[in-house]
Amino acid sequence: MGSAEGQRKYIESCVEEYSDSMFRAAYSIIGSAAEAEDAVQETFIKLYQQQPVFNDKNHEKAWLLRVVINDAKNQLRKAKRIVSFEESTSGIEFATDDQRAVYEAVRSLDEKYRIAVHLHFFEGYTIKEIAQMLSIPSSTAGTRLERAKAQLRKLLEREGI
Amino acid sequence: MKDFELIYKAANESIRPSADFKQRTLDRIFEDEQKKPRSGKKLMLLLVAAIIAISAFVGTVSAIEYYQEVRGKAKYEREDKMSIRTEYSDKTDLYTGKIEQWQMRQGLKLTLTEVLYEDNVFSVNFIGEYKGKPCSFMLCGYPTMYIDGEQESEFSSSGGGYNKDGRRFYTEEMTMKNDCLTGVHEITLIYDEVWVTGLGENGSEKEEIHAEFKFAFTVDITEISPEKTIYIIDETFVDEEGKGVYLDKVMCTPASQRLLYRIIAPNENDEDYSKRYYPMLTAIDPSKTCRFESDHSDNGNAVAYNKMPDDFDLNAEEIELIVVLTTHTPGDRPRTIKVTCVRQDGE
Secondary structure (H helix, E strand, O other), rough: OOOHHHHHHHHHHHHHHHHHHHHHHHHHHHOOOHHHHHHHHHHHHHHHOOOOOOOOOHHHHHHHHHHHHHHHHHHHHHHHOOOOOHHHHOOOOOOOOOHHHHHHHHHHHOOOHHHHHHHHHHOOOOHHHHHHOOOHHHHHHHHHHHHHHHHHHHHHHHHHO | OHHHHHHHHHHOOOOOOOOOOOHHHHHHHHHHHOOOOOOOOHHHHHHHHHHHHHHHHEEEEOOOOOEEEEEEEEEEEEEOOEEEEEEOOOOOOOOHHHHHEEEOHHHEEEEEEEEEEEOOOEEEEEEEOOOOOOEEEEOOOOOEEEEOEEEEEEEOOOOOOOOOOOEEEEEEEHHHOOOOOOOOEEEEEEEEEEEEEEEEEOOOOEEEEEOEEEEEEEEEEOOOOOEEEEEEEEOOOOOOOEEEEEEEEEEEEEEOOEEEEEOOOOEEEEEEEEOOOOEEEEEEOOOOOEEEEEEEEEEEEEEEEEEEOOOOOOOOOOOEEEEEEEEEEOOOOOOEEEEEEEEEOOO
């Protein structure tokens, strides 16, 4: 991406294509729309400033998700607070009660489990891909996903889902 | 979990940024580019908004002074490979009933339920109770890890949210910079704050409490690292700026099937993160590629560890490493160095 205009168009296309995915990933961690938006913007600024070279579109998306996840985690630490799921989902209009229950169940998981669940069930990444994205061993990614699923089963059984 | 997947995907469709977000993002990116360093105006606005939001949901904020040292002894039970569960025993001298429940002033109790060690990560699980009711809490601060009582390292930590019933196990995840390969004997966690959000006396009010405490437990890692072989490297790589990059030490630990090596970067104490080197061990033998796992500390040193090749000769007098040094600086070429390590026993 040589020219400034070319770079600008590239960033615009990335913002158009990945904003929603990145926002959902950040939101699943922070639970605050304003802070999730900030994490996404910070990530795009890094993309613009660092101009990393990607092998393909998958690599590009994985990089953006990884950076936004790290940024969201950092924000959460800096904020030194936790956001309850009641607080985080109060402004969201889910289409069904089941959707709210499922989303709240995921929100109630520990952060590391939430991330694994989101990347696997929403983004469709495999355990190996999640491990690479989070810089953790595959065994750890697999364990996190299994534990998350076990906790979710218990939580959702109570809801009759 | 098939239904779960479908419902979760559908639920996420409702999670979207605000309507003008994309345009605001582009404005911010290109605005930032024009005036570096970044204007803090938007951050200030966000900060103000955050303060307002926090103020709105916090009923009262009470500061309490609390400091208690509790010691426990962790017992390892070997599970598959590196997955090890620690359990506290109430039969040791060091571990007393106090650790089970820390009664703090103003009715706060913290119960340490378990410590897990898995894949080089310690997870410490607590459950909280405030004025007789389950509560959520967050531990803040920077826990300290003591290795062999001499070295010191930092953990990274993570936060979490509530469980459905308002009760939760808080997991503080700590990634160890130097793990069992170096011999961890004592871990001390010193938190400068405990933020608790629980139900207030009238059932609707939420409170945040700040407290301070520390606890320590002894970890006997001899089971998982009964022996190790140290290789010493004499060669020093000199980078293009004429600074030395030292491959400081290489250790192999047969029990954990890993090789660990430490590199001392030339820019120690340099705050420019992007200029730091971190090593990638690509091969013991040029014909084989090892899985890459590495970590780098904040002081310019870097630690990396790799799975030991299946045919690694545990009795080798010398091993040859090919290490690729990379930095975070865009456009920086990786440097490859080849070093011979001579075995030294009995450290």
